[in-house]
Amino acid sequence: MEIDKAIKESDDRRLKTKYNNAIYVIQRALALYSIEELAFSFNGGKDSTVLLHLLRAGYFLHKGGQSCSDRDLTSFPIRTIYFESSSAFPEISSFTYDTASSYGLQLDSISSDFKSGLENLLKANPIKAIFLGVRIGDPTALGQEQFSPSSPGWPPFMRVNPILDWSYRDVWAFILTCKVEYCKLYDQGYTSIGSVHDTVPNSLLCINDSSCNKKFKPAYLLADGRLERAGRVKKLSLSIPGHFPVFGDSPDSVDPHKNGMLVASVIAVGDEILFGTVEDQLGTSLCRKLHSIGWSVSQIAIVQNDIDSMAEEVERHKSTNDMVFIYGGVGPLQSDVTLAGVAKAFGVRLAPDEEFEEYLRHLIGNQCTGDRNEMALLPEGITELLHHEKLPVPMVEIAQPLSKLCLEFPDINIGVYRKCRNGSLIISFQGKKQVRVDLAVEALCNMFHPRAFTEIN
Numbered sequence: 001m002e003i004d005k006a007i008k009e010s011d012d013r014r015l016k017t018k019y020n021n022a023i024y025v026i027q028r029a030l031a032l033y034s035i036e037e038l039a040f041s042f043n044g045g046k047d048s049t050v051l052l053h054l055l056r057a058g059y060f061l062h063k064g065g066q067s068c069s070d071r072d073l074t075s076f077p078i079r080t081i082y083f084e085s086s087s088a089f090p091e092i093s094s095f096t097y098d099t100a101s102s103y104g105l106q107l108d109s110i111s112s113d114f115k116s117g118l119e120n121l122l123k124a125n126p127i128k129a130i131f132l133g134v135r136i137g138d139p140t141a142l143g144q145e146q147f148s149p150s151s152p153g154w155p156p157f158m159r160v161n162p163i164l165d166w167s168y169r170d171v172w173a174f175i176l177t178c179k180v181e182y183c184k185l186y187d188q189g190y191t192s193i194g195s196v197h198d199t200v201p202n203s204l205l206c207i208n209d210s211s212c213n214k215k216f217k218p219a220y221l222l223a224d225g226r227l228e229r230a231g232r233v234k235k236l237s238l239s240i241p242g243h244f245p246v247f248g249d250s251p252d253s254v255d256p257h258k259n260g261m262l263v264a265s266v267i268a269v270g271d272e273i274l275f276g277t278v279e280d281q282l283g284t285s286l287c288r289k290l291h292s293i294g295w296s297v298s299q300i301a302i303v304q305n306d307i308d309s310m311a312e313e314v315e316r317h318k319s320t321n322d323m324v325f326i327y328g329g330v331g332p333l334q335s336d337v338t339l340a341g342v343a344k345a346f347g348v349r350l351a352p353d354e355e356f357e358e359y360l361r362h363l364i365g366n367q368c369t370g371d372r373n374e375m376a377l378l379p380e381g382i383t384e385l386l387h388h389e390k391l392p393v394p395m396v397e398i399a400q401p402l403s404k405l406c407l408e409f410p411d412i413n414i415g416v417y418r419k420c421r422n423g424s425l426i427i428s429f430q431g432k433k434q435v436r437v438d439l440a441v442e443a444l445c446n447m448f449h450p451r452a453f454t455e456i457n
Contacts, residue, residue, distance in 0.1 A: 004057045022163055026062075042096065046171055055076075080100065080106055084110065115155075128158060130157055134161045189216020192228050194232060201231055205217040262294070269337070274304055314345035348380045348381055356376045401448070429441055
């Protein structure tokens with residue numbers, strides 16, 4: 001099968017991992033449901049185009065791989081749903097119908113709105129699960145998993161999301177590697193296509209030309225996948241109940257406290273501080289800075305490396321302060337629980353953030369390869385990244401050895417910190433039995449070359 005062959009011959013390890021995971025989800029769905037109980041939502045966009053060919057490959061492998069020839073795939077057996085819209089780009093509609101013809105899709109075109117059309121479709125057919133080309137970062141992806149029941153108020157069916165954790169870069173890597181056809185609008189600078197009313201070419205792909213006609217590079221040349229939706233017309237977003245409000249630049253956009261001062265609280269995360277191994281100097285410095293700009297600090301709390309403790313502390317602080325500053329416990333180690341604690345306090349999950357993943361990739365390159373970069377897991381739907389050139393991300397070189405060490409020595413508390421921003425990385429060991437501590441230190445030293453550590457106490 002040409003798709004499976006192209007991926008296997010590729011040198012892109014990340015793409016292979018994403019492909020294998022997506023195929024697993026598809027094969028799992030094919031095992032749980034009959035062909036008659038499955039459907040595929042296709043809209044002609046890049047994501048659903050990728051999903052179409054993943055489904056073709058998944059079905060091929062499900063039917064026995066080599067015992068099923070490419071000729072057997074000329075008629076795609078999974079029912080395909082296309083929701084027609086008067087505001088769709090003509091190019092999208094044409095591509096959808098051309099693709100359906102090329103691959104023998106059983107296309108059900110629905111002209112009514114999505115919900116009504118879906119209700120009628122499910123009443124007339126025994127469909128129990130629908131494959132969707134949803135990716136994290138899409139407006140509809142919040143809270144979804146690879147298998148997610150439909151939302152309350154909607155007809156009951158299982159949403160199957162094989163490419164949920166794929167990034168913009170992954171999508172185009174697949175399309176270009178497998179050399180599959182895609183809508184020609186993507187060659188005209190469109191990077192995320194909605195309706196004709198809210199979509200324009202991405203200005204970041206505009207080519208400087210002396211002529212009056214604007215020209216654009218193709219979508220796959222967008223260097224930063226975080227800006228995929230830059231071609232969508234901006235709309236006023238509503239705040240999410242229970243989440244931090246978004247403040248504007250005007251002081252009138254906040255409700256100042258009775259004394260006219262904004263109030264902040266500070267949470268420090270780290271067993272090293274509680275053990276007395278390291279003195280917390282950042283808290284003092286932060287309070288001094290806040291007071292210098294007219295803020296009041298209500299309290300400082302120190303929390304152990306524990307998700308529940310972190311979540312409880314955030315829950316206490318977030319409703320009574322204009323801003324909560326949290327430091328410590330952010331990184332790739334098992335003891336780094338800050339983000340998980342914040343997510344739990346707000347009732348959301350940790351999910352891969354494409355923007356942060358791209359940022360990390362630019363900073364530390366190949367160290368971000370693999371199925372999922374744990375450092376790019378952020379509280380879903382409530383995170384806004386503020387970049388600063390003097391605020392580097394935590395080091396990741398030592399993460400894998402320390403994670404392995406934590407599993408080998410569960411009775412030893414292993415922490416990592418710096419006394420200052422540019423200081424040496426300090427690894428601390430705390431345990432009831434000195435013999436076990438010594439064994440853990442020795443095991444760590446054996447993982448690195450003899451001169452990796454300048455001092456061992």
